[in-house]
């Protein structure tokens with residue numbers, strides 16, 4: 001990451017807007033320390049209103065600088081050095097309409113805040129495994145979580161996005177207004193405009209059955225083979241997340257599960273998996289299991305650091321053996337398997353460009369580089385944008401036709417590629 005200090009070519013007086021903060025001022029230093037202590041933006045806007053965001057867009061145009069935007073920084077893949085950085089972290093208004101099951105969200109919100117606001121109405125957003133990430137980056141990057149197999153990606157549940165375009169216009173993109181932009185923003189990340197408000201669908205989920213089953217490592221391959229062969233039959237209401245990981249007692253396979261709706265349906269699946277991992281002909285001893293009906297917001301199944309992420313058409317015996325071997329010999333810390341499918345593979349017509357809906361399996365990989373290479377060998381090469389930090393691979397998050405459509409739309413809405421401090425989609 002560059003540590004060069006950038007001096008803007010114009011001063012605050014020339015810009016004439018007090019919300020635009022420049023290096024050399026206390027307010028800039030404070031804003032930089034709060035937002036991006038490792039980056040050196042040419043100017044920072046701590047936005048509290050959509051007008052502040054518009055001021056930032058004007059400043060970038062006047063200074064001829066790129067624009068960067070951040071809410072939490074969890075998806076910051078490119079340093080904002082030399083850019084006009086707009087922080088939306090203070091924009092946290094939520095309006096819940098429980099009758100329409102819709103929420104209007106300002107872009108500085110984190111999912112935890114939306115979950116808490118929706119819970120009293122028996123509703124939830126289609127948020128991710130970690131409620132600390134921001135709603136805007138998560139949703140525009142696709143957004144997958146425990147409810148995705150039943151209700152689709154977060155991007156599939158976006159109703160409209162109001163945004164300031166690089167040319168300064170404010171537009172609302174929805175199925176009826178600017179449908180091309182609406183298509184692009186449902187997976188195309190922050191490439192098309194600065195979101196000032198999202199309108200999302202909430203789903204009727206309040207309590208879930210959540211827990212985990214943990215097997216000794218010598219049963220891991222049998223359980224993973226069951227997962228590989230039967231994931232397709234698992235009801236959409238049930239999401240299984242098998243993780244090979246190292247505990248203090250040694251390596252184990254831990255299968256996290258979350259089920260919505262009738263818990264009995266989940267129990268049938270869990271029993272089948274439990275039987276697949278039985279340790280003796282007559283029993284299922286050796287497995288530790290725990291599951292409870294809890295509010296959606298209380299799920300605490302830990303995620304896995306995606307140092308690498310690969311997608312697969314199938315989980316072959318060889319792939320399973322390599323994975324178990326890497327945990328046993330300690331070259332991998334954690335390998336988290338995921339079966340996508342369900343509603344993510346059955347999108348509505350003209351869904352957004354969230355890629356690779358027909359590839360059923362993935363592995364999040366926290367391991368040494370040699371293991372990353374080994375697991376990449378039989379993978380498809382496809383990526384999921386929200387689990388990708390290497391910006392040289394951004395195009396791999398999309399199907400080829402979608403990527404070219406995104407590039408055409410980028411040319412229409414951001415021909416100078418002002419919004420490039422991100423997983424950039426260059427204009428065609």
Ligand SMILES: Cc1cc2nc3c(=O)[nH]c(=O)nc-3n(C[C@H](O)[C@H](O)[C@H](O)COP(=O)(O)OP(=O)(O)OC[C@H]3O[C@@H](n4cnc5c(N)ncnc54)[C@H](O)[C@@H]3O)c2cc1C
Nearest residue numbers: 070071072073074075076128129134137143144190195386
């Ligand atoms: C611990 C952890 C767990 C995660 N778990 C999941 C998960 O379960 N599922 C999943 O799908 N992802 C997950 N992610 C990935 C996460 O969704 C992305 O990193 C996402 O970009 C974070 O969004 P943010 O707004 O918090 O990040 P930020 O760094 O603030 O923003 C990231 C990018 O989002 C875009 N963006 C943000 N705000 C705006 C705006 N107002 N207008 C336009 N564009 C904007 C910009 O391109 C920006 O560069 C996880 C990440 C972490 C760190």
